Amino acid sequence: xxxxxxxxxxxxLNAEGRRIDGRRLDELRPISMKVGPLTRADGSAFVEWGENxxxxxVYGPREVHPRHLMQTSKAIIQCRYNMAAFxxxxxxxxxxxxxxxxxxxxxxxxxxxxxxxxxxPKTSIDIYIEVLQANAGTRCAGLVAASLALADAGIPMADxxxxxxxxxxxxxxxxxxxxxxxxxxxxxMPLALVPQSGRLVLIQMEGHMNRDxxxxxxxxxxxxxxxxYERMRQALRTRYExxxxxxxxxxxx
Amino acid sequence: MSxxxxxxxxxxxxxxxxxxxxxxxxxxxxxxxxxxVEPGFVKSADGSAMVHIGNTAVLCGVKLxxxxxxxxxPNAGVLTTNAELIALSSPTFEPGPPQPEAIELSRxxxxxxxxAETIDLTKLCITPSEKCWTCYVDIHCLDHSGNLIDAAQLAxxxxxxxxxxxxxxxxVGDRDxxxxxxxxxxxCTFVRLGDKIVADPTFEEETAGQGRLTVATDEAGNxxxxxxxxxxxxxxxxxxxxxxxxxxxxxxxxxxxxGN
Numbered sequence: 088x089x090x091x092x093x094x095x096x097x098x099x100l101n102a103e104g105r106r107i108d109g110r111r112l113d114e115l116r117p118i119s120m121k122v123g124p125l126t127r128a129d130g131s132a133f134v135e136w137g138e139n140x141x142x143x144x145v146y147g148p149r150e151v152h153p154r155h156l157m158q159t160s161k162a163i164i165q166c167r168y169n170m171a172a173f174x175x176x177x178x179x180x181x182x183x184x185x186x187x188x189x190x191x192x193x194x195x196x197x198x199x200x201x202x203x204x205x206x207x208p209k210t211s212i213d214i215y216i217e218v219l220q221a222n223a224g225t226r227c228a229g230l231v232a233a234s235l236a237l238a239d240a241g242i243p244m245a246d247x248x249x250x251x252x253x254x255x256x257x258x259x260x261x262x263x264x265x266x267x268x269x270x271x272x273x274x275x276m277p278l279a280l281v282p283q284s285g286r287l288v289l290i291q292m293e294g295h296m297n298r299d300x301x302x303x304x305x306x307x308x309x310x311x312x313x314x315x316y317e318r319m320r321q322a323l324r325t326r327y328e329x330x331x332x333x334x335x336x337x338x339x340x
Numbered sequence: 341m342s343x344x345x346x347x348x349x350x351x352x353x354x355x356x357x358x359x360x361x362x363x364x365x366x367x368x369x370x371x372x373x374x375x376x377v378e379p380g381f382v383k384s385a386d387g388s389a390m391v392h393i394g395n396t397a398v399l400c401g402v403k404l405x406x407x408x409x410x411x412x413x414p415n416a417g418v419l420t421t422n423a424e425l426i427a428l429s430s431p432t433f434e435p436g437p438p439q440p441e442a443i444e445l446s447r448x449x450x451x452x453x454x455x456a457e458t459i460d461l462t463k464l465c466i467t468p469s470e471k472c473w474t475c476y477v478d479i480h481c482l483d484h485s486g487n488l489i490d491a492a493q494l495a496x497x498x499x500x501x502x503x504x505x506x507x508x509x510x511x512v513g514d515r516d517x518x519x520x521x522x523x524x525x526x527x528c529t530f531v532r533l534g535d536k537i538v539a540d541p542t543f544e545e546e547t548a549g550q551g552r553l554t555v556a557t558d559e560a561g562n563x564x565x566x567x568x569x570x571x572x573x574x575x576x577x578x579x580x581x582x583x584x585x586x587x588x589x590x591x592x593x594x595x596x597x598x599g600n
Contacts, residue, residue: 185443185446185447186447188440188443189440189443189444189447191440192440192441192443192444192569193444193567193568193569196568196569196570196571199571200551200571200572200573276566281573284573285575285576286573286574286575287568287573287574287575287576287579288568288572288573289568290553290566290567290568290574290579291566291567291568292563292565292566292567293451293454293455293564293565294455294564294565295455295558295562295563295564296562296563297561297562297563298561298563298580298583298584298587301563301579301580301583302580305576305579305580306576309576
């Protein structure tokens with residue numbers, strides 16, 4: 088990890104077992120999710136997670152561009168994860184760097200594992216994830232936002248996809264790393280879970296963990312995903328709940 | 341019969357076979373194709389290795405050049421890994437800017453080498469903030485018959501293991517000396533075929549695969565990198581089992597690279 092040339096390593100875990108921001112090892116950062124903030128998109132969501140701010144929009148199923156990507160038996164999913172130039176400390180050159188392209192690929196594949204793409208042949212479901220402010224875990228926040236946006240767009244899928252990163256910080260397995268923990272920790276493992284099936288559709292990992300630590304991390308990570316999942320369901324309920332005595336549903340549009 | 345239809349029939353066949361524990365080429369689910377590592381294949385490189393896994397062929401060349409350290413790592417050299425899926429290696433690859441598949445391949449190989457601290461980058465520093473070695477690891481896929489990730493990673497490690505630092509040629513030392521390799525990460529890739537998870541997938545098995553999982557392990561019992569790819573999913577128990585299998589294969593392949 089980023090230890091080469093590091094100037095000062097902050098104390099990541101204090102004597103009381105609290106992390107740099109006061110969290111316990113198994114504690115998530117504060118999260119808020121808003122479904123449907125954008126008017127032009129078919130579905131959208133805004134997720135604030137710790138110091139991350141991520142917006143996602145879904146368009147489609149719609150015509151495929153470029154046309155040669157069209158598949159006759161199913162819809163294709165095209166996901167573009169992008170970081171705003173101002174989202175990180177040092178200005179990021181705009182556009183798709185290799186990291187963004189890799190993340191777009193693995194997120195696309197995660198969603199292709201749950202969306203019923205065969206219901207919309209010859210179409211494209213386009214997912215745009217814009218990271219507006221970044222503080223580690225942006226691909227997880229992006230996945231969560233995109234998952235909510237897909238639901239908001241009414242795209243049929245097996246389940247929502249919930250996501251969180253686990254890692255190793257000061258020798259201990261910790262949930263939902265923030266930037267300092269990601270930079271100076273020993274390992275980082277972003278996961279995405281399909282809660283109903285208990286299966287993982289995104290697994291990445293970098294750093295050092297032995298067998299037992301991986302086991303513990305997978306356990307903590309899936310628990311974290313389930314916690315996120317509950318928040319996601321709540322966010323969708325908040326968006327779509329019809330208050331008692333409200334006008335008929337068609338007036339809600 | 342169109343290619344899509346024949347691929348569909350073959351996919352069904354491969355998955356049916358896997359259910360009974362068999363594979364198209366007669367291997368067991370955990371069995372690899374024959375692996376060969378041939379160091380020093382290209383004399384113009386400072387290190388190189390040709391790797392075959394069955395019909396899959398990947399060549400890696402290492403070149404070292406003098407550069408200036410990055411401002412945020414004044415005491416370290418630079419390691420850059422790049423993999424190209426050249427059009428020569430498959431009818432489906434086209435010339436042009438790298439596609440997501442090539443970018444993922446580069447980054448997954450790079451991740452294992454970097455995370456395992458294969459090369460101690462501080463040893464590539466010549467004069468802090470002024471002069472360092474940049475180590476370019478360039479991977480050329482020659483025949484894509486499946487499991488490019490493992491072949492590419494093995495080629496990269498093989499080339500680094502047999503590389504020379506050209507100090508004399510660049511006038512920063514009296515003699516060239518071997519590049520020091522501190523750790524030996526090995527990447528192992530698996531694909532799901534129905535309820536089976538098979539090691540070292542062929543091209544046909546990758547096409548039929550319902551999710552791909554790559555695990556990089558080092559010689560000290562650590563997992564150093566992982567990547568799930570393609571459409572599909574794995575349970576946490578399956579991930580743990582796959583890691584155990586990666587440790588076993590890793591030990592064998594590591595010996596092959598180190599020439600033990």
